[in-house]
Amino acid sequence: MKKLALFLLMAVFTLTPLTLAACGNGPVADAPEPAAPPPQEAAGAASSDPAPAEPEPDDDTAPPEDDEPEGVPDFALRVSDFLIEMDQDFEYVRAALGEPLAEFSRPSCAFDGEDIVFDYPNIEISTYPVGDAHHVHTIVFKNDLVRTTEGGIRLHSSLQAVLDAYGDDYEHDSGMYTFTRGLTTLEFFVEDDMVTEIAYGFIIE
Numbered sequence: 001m002k003k004l005a006l007f008l009l010m011a012v013f014t015l016t017p018l019t020l021a022a023c024g025n026g027p028v029a030d031a032p033e034p035a036a037p038p039p040q041e042a043a044g045a046a047s048s049d050p051a052p053a054e055p056e057p058d059d060d061t062a063p064p065e066d067d068e069p070e071g072v073p074d075f076a077l078r079v080s081d082f083l084i085e086m087d088q089d090f091e092y093v094r095a096a097l098g099e100p101l102a103e104f105s106r107p108s109c110a111f112d113g114e115d116i117v118f119d120y121p122n123i124e125i126s127t128y129p130v131g132d133a134h135h136v137h138t139i140v141f142k143n144d145l146v147r148t149t150e151g152g153i154r155l156h157s158s159l160q161a162v163l164d165a166y167g168d169d170y171e172h173d174s175g176m177y178t179f180t181r182g183l184t185t186l187e188f189f190v191e192d193d194m195v196t197e198i199a200y201g202f203i204i205e
Helices: 002-013 017-022 039-045 090-097 159-166
Strands: 076-079 082-085 102-107 114-119 123-130 133-141 171-173 176-181 184-191 194-202
Touching: 082 090, 082 133, 090 114, 090 123, 090 133, 114 133, 159 176, 159 184, 159 194
Parallel strands: none
Antiparallel strands: 076 082, 102 114, 114 123, 123 133, 133 194, 171 176, 176 184, 184 194
């Protein structure tokens, strides 16, 4: 019996490492760890999922929208440091220019009803009612001490000076040259190639 036990003990110590591994006693100390799946395999495992939506670009990187180019500014008359705009509430004009020399009403040429006219030393401003307010619709030059804002034209300027300043995009009728921008007009009445009347206007629709 002692010989049989000794024989069995020797048989156990003579088993190879490969045999021990095959019996499920764990990996051999020198055996390499199983390699992790390559990155493309990991990505492939998730490839059946729908692709995530692309993020919206930041406002700073997004291409600018095609805005309509800005047009030429409407006609307006600068008096000192104040710009009188067409269809402007007259109370802003009064606050900037002060009280007029006179104020009166007359039948309107622009609409049914009466204009309220405000007389200043070099210009005459006609207004039309908008609710409880009065808005500018015509500015007439009274003398050659005031010039147009855009071209520097005044009474007694030449027709050529007008055309040089404002171009040939005008309507002509019986000596009146009318230039239009948006809902504003600038009119020059010309006699013998000389400007005798100048008026800014607003087109009341």
